[in-house]
Amino acid sequence: MNIMGALQDVWNYQLGTGGPKVWEVAQFVLIIVAAIVIARVIRTNIRRIMKERVPKNTLSNMEKLVYYTIVFVGFVIAMSTIGFSLSGLLVAGGIMGIVIGFASQTVVSNLISGLFLIIEKPIKIGDGVNIDDVAGIVEDVRILSTTIRTYDGIYTRLPNEKVFSSNIQNYVAHGARRFSYSVGIRYRDDADQAKEIITNLLESHPLVLKNPAPQVFVEELGNSSVNLKVRMWAPSTHWYGVYTEMLWKIKVALEKEGIQIPFPQRVVWFADTLKGDITTDRQA
Amino acid sequence: MFGTYNLDVHLEEEGIELRVEGTGRRRRYYRKAGGEEVEKVVYADRAKLIVCPVEPVNVPDTTISEHLLTELTTPAVIASGSRDTFYVKFPVEIGVFVVDSRDVERIDIFTKTQPKYTLYGPPERGIVCKWWKSDLYMEEPEVDRLFEGVMQVDVKNDYYQWMELHHVVFWAFDMKIFYNRHAFMHAHLTIQKRTIGETSFITHKPKNMHKAVDIYQAKGLKKLKEKYVMEWGFQ
Secondary structure, three states: OHHHHHHHHHHOOEOOOOOOEHHHHHHHHHHHHHHHHHHHHHHHHHHHHHOOOOOHHHHHHHHHHHHHHHHHHHHHHHHHHOOOOHHHHHHHHHHHHHHHHHHOHHHHHHHHHHHHHHHHOOOOOOOEEEEOOEEEEEEEEOOOEEEEEEOOOOEEEEEHHHHHHOOEEEOOOOOEEEEEEEEEEOOOOOHHHHHHHHHHHHHHOOOOOOOOOOEEEEEEEOOOOEEEEEEEEEEOOOHHHHHHHHHHHHHHHHHHOOOOOOOOOOOOOOOOOOOOOHHHHHHO | OOEEEEOOOEEEEOOEEEEEEOOOOEEEEEEEEOOEEEEEEEEOOOOEEEEEEEOOOOOOOOOOOOEEEEEEEEEEEEOOOOEEEEEEEEEOEEEEEEEOOOOEEEEEEEEOOOOOEEEEOOOOOOEEEEEEEEOOEOOOOOOOOOOEEEEEEEEEEOOOOOEEEEEEEEEHHHOOOEEOOOEEEEEEEEEOOOOOEEEEEOOOOOOOOEEOOOHHHHOOOOOOOOEEEEOOOOO
């Protein structure tokens, strides 16, 4: 009887004057936990069902919207159990918002930048990008920050304000991209033949696009070589593989046909004819 | 080569070898085509093997493109308001599926053709397409059936001017492939404006033909739209 009575006293104990009772606080915590659990279950199911049907970026935004809406609704319901009405909460929230806004301008700035990033969509999850000299794959675009996995595999978090105000290079925003090489051949080699060999090689590669057509032309008559410019387009999602593959293939194809890539060389002319026979000297 | 087989099949045709060996639940799938060899272990109680043509956008990589651009060797000039039918060839990709009463699973896709890609539209907004060049035929052409298929194209020019057609773009999600001796598709092209047209595929199964396995349907990917809008012209 005493134990039960004590428990009941604790259960009904009022926290502070006019404050909520212990059971009300327990109810508050329970509702919040339930809301989070429900939100997670629904988020997981949305991910499972929609994973192959909607783009990754849309799915991520959808998940976040559903998750935070459920948690917010749970929070509002939970607040009413400890005596806070929704209208009171909104008024308090408004005042608190102003206070917090002044106190944390950076957070608000990141938040607004995040919203603009989600609306404007200069980057999407999975895109290869370079933002503020951080190059890598976009892992997530959150409300306050954007996370990037660099090509070295390093997790990098960028505040959204920085992302929004930086120059963003999105390597896969367009379907195709162009890249180029400079290839030097000897002056004695036939540049037209070299152009034909390279063009045929590019034609035979599946991922070097047919249109826009690759370009091969003499770019410069250099000190030691005739420099050819080789330009090609490839699908943005696969360009790097082509880029790393083709230069060596060009070199091998040219050499197979007797066209060589020369070493730097310099012809030296003497003002006076050399005295003495070098050949004779050597023999001597 | 095309057809439905038990899991003890051995096929050889035009440099392609395909076989399933073993007994009981564990079988070994082996395929050789060109210089490429593929081996997989298949665990199945009761299953069949389907070998059929699939949407020609999967080799060398399924993620590169979902569209096929057929470039015509001879452009077609089409009068305003006219309708006509012509035939083109398309590259054949051969899909191998295991199927039981519950599910279909793709285990292999290969081709004898040399894949090539192109950009349809401007670099900033265009799409990467699988590229194929074909003559334009007035009657159904003969084909090397493991290399090329036949596509019948019904064209309609709704634009008020003559139009010159150099290429047509098709969306793989929408393709309906049939086969008997060779692969076959029946497409429709409507020219709406100078740079806008619509391509779609006819679902009706031709007589004496089998319907090929639809990869997208097999994977439960719903087709939200059944047409492709060519936005960047026909030249």
